[in-house]
Amino acid sequence: MAPSGSVDRDSLIILHAPIGRDAQLLHTLLQRAMLSSKVCSSINDLCGEVARGVAAAFVTEEALDTAAIEKLSAVLQKQGAWSDLPLVVLTVGGEPTQAIRERLTRLEPLGDLTLLERPLRSDTIVSAARTALRARAKQYEVRRRDAELQLVTDNVPVLISYIDREQIHRRVNHTYYEWFGIPTDGVVGMSVWALNGEAYYANAKPYIAEALRGQRVTFESQLWDKRHALRDVSVSYAPDVGMDGAVRGFVALVQDITERKRTEKALRESGQRLQFLGELGEATRALTDPSVVMAIIARMTGEHLGVSRCAYADVEPDEEIFTVQYDYTAEGCESATGTYRLSCFGPGFVAHMRAGRTVAIRDVAQEMADDAGGDMFRAIGIGALVCCPLVKENKLIAMMSVHQSEPRDWTLEETGLVETVADRSWAYIERSRAQSEVRASEQQFRTLADTIPHLAWMAYADGHIFWYNQRWYDYTGSTPNLMEGWGWQNVHDSEILPAVMESWRHSLNTGEPFEMVFPLRGADGTFRLFLTRVAPVRDNSGTVVRWFGTHTDIDVQKRSEEALRRANCELEEFAYVASHDLQEPLRMVNIYTQLLLKRLGPQATPQLREYADYVSAGVRRMEVLIRDLLTYSRITHKGDEPDESRADLGAALRQAIQSVNTRVEENHAEVTHDPLPVVPGDEGQLGHVFQNLLSNALKYRKKDETPRIHVSVQRRDSHWLISVADNGIGFEQEQASRIFGLFKRLHREDEYPGTGLGLAICKRIVERYRGRIWAQSEPGVGSTFLISLPGLSNE
């Protein structure tokens, strides 16, 4: 018994007997047999109960008029396929009338019809009721199994259907609704052709035929879904073969494999991409010409993607002008090499490029308006494109672009490939540019090295020489093969080579620069003297990576120096000899004049003595001349270069004053001076300058005035300015430069005796110490001699 209030409809028997007490009687009978029943007052009531679900129905004959049967048929038709509702019709008695039979014929396909004659026997009623319930219970089992099956199939993401021999869907799972957007009820009854479309059917047709011949088949195809997306599917047909061996239809399983396909494709493409990029790297690795690298990349990328054109463009620093140096074009497509303005391609495109965003356009005609760059793209025959900008440090520097003359769907894989290639191309092109720049600069260096008048070479850190300039080969008359490495030893003087090697090895071990003078044998077999300098070339870490050596031909210079040295020696010698040989006759003249006078004794007249005095004066003057000339000649020839000696000008001046002291005292002269500095130079020689100047100042004094001489000093930048000023007779300023010349005099010998060498000597001495001497004078006022001398370098 079902609990009161809730009826177990799966065991509920409904009763409809509108006339008499039959209904009540039946209800009582069934109740006694512990069977659940319910009395319906009208046919409508009965139909309502059936629609809600009942186990069986008992209806009297008289209740089933034509209208009632019509209503009941409608309800029964809506029952599931599993349902065959037990329907017990209680006839009036005896054989059912023809009329009732005809009416009941309509119900036969819809229910499990049983006729019972009245009057009703209680055991017959109960038995019929139990039979009906048993039959209904079996139906419920079928219903349950069917529901379970439906539940399973509905929840599988696979299209499952049963298709009959006429290729009509007999049964489909819920997935059909999800896929096609058509209620499953609507799908049932549709043909394969009508549901899936012509294209699919054309593909599936042979497999359907196969399935209907009893073969299990599987194939792949494509199917539009309700979103009008074409999806990849895997289709299996399993034939339904009856006991008699006849094929009644087949079960179709249609599985969406779009994702799997995509993954497989992606994997395949990714493999291809890696392989492609590898090949690209390989093809450009050894190349050093950027334009060749560009050409190869464009061709390989263009062919790989099957595009009409592939171009790499360099963008100028203004981010506006760009140049396509070389592009790949498929047959029938024109090259687009040239220089363009980026802004001609529309502001949107420009913005994407400068922001570093890849632009992929499927159909230029549809997606780009003329004034948004579309006209420009079309003008160079671009129907679809992918363009990848290369932005480095916020600057657009290059673009890589693939074009298709017709619209084209670019896959993510393809755009990704163009991006990767663009990035790598830049790296490859920059690498080759850098290499070619290095090569160019090396070429420039070698050209330079071949142009210089020096012999030059480069060695590895271990001293192995790998390059010589052309001058080396020209001079030595050798060949690269003979010279490579350590072959240079052959052009050395074997006497000197050990010393060269020792010094060179020292440099190699310590990294210190090498400098040495040694002879090298020329092509003609004669040796010339070279100054050799080798400098280490270090890397950033300070390690010696190269040696760069030069040989400067100093043969002529050395010979000149040697000749000069010899000439100086000879001159020195000459000066001594000259002084000796010139003075000897004078000594004889002088001494024998004196001996003459001595021999004459009292016989020598005053006139004879006066003559003798002239002889002596001439001799003395000659002696002074010889001495001064000797002094003059020795100034420049004393040594090659001024040495490191220091001259204390204070001491030099004191010495000079001392040497003219007699005349200072005789003339009551006043000599004053500032504190004097120490300068580079020879104290004795610079003292000689002071002595000459003081001597002149005293000699050319005014007869009626106390001679005043002042030596002052001023610092002028790196020089000292020393002036020797007097209040003497002075001279015309235009004579100022003339008086420093050899033998130049302003006065007659008998007025002011002199050799005309004093100031020339001063000039030579001052100039020897890189100084300058000049004079300022005014007749009757006095003269000032100015000397500029370099100070000590550390001052």
Place this chain on the structure above:
Amino acid sequence: MNRRLRIFLAEDNAGDVELVREALREHHIDYEITLARDGMAAKNFIERVGRAPDTPVPDLLLLDLNLPKAEGHELFSMFRQNPLCSNTPVIVVTSSNAPKDRERAAALGAAHYFRKPSDLAEFMELGSVIRRVAAERGMLRAEG
């Protein structure tokens, strides 16, 4: 003791030879001069000295450094190498004032380096130098 001083004079300049004689006379030195007027003659003398009767070992050598046909210092060395003359005093009489001449003369043990002056009185001083050198070796009294 006061005897005649045997002097070997190597001097090419006749004027100077006469001045040397004058200086000796002025200082009252009794002398006997063997003269060589050039380097070759001086060499011949030095080779023969002490070996022939006509070439006795001199008491003093007066040597001009600047002689024709031979270097003065070379003659000086030759003279010193002759064992008979190794202790004979040598006075260098020269017009050279070159330091290297002075140094070499000192190195060879010259008794005096007399630079020829251009004043007569100063030249006469050579006489007193000769007397002093001879006196030091006991050949003459210190004062004539």
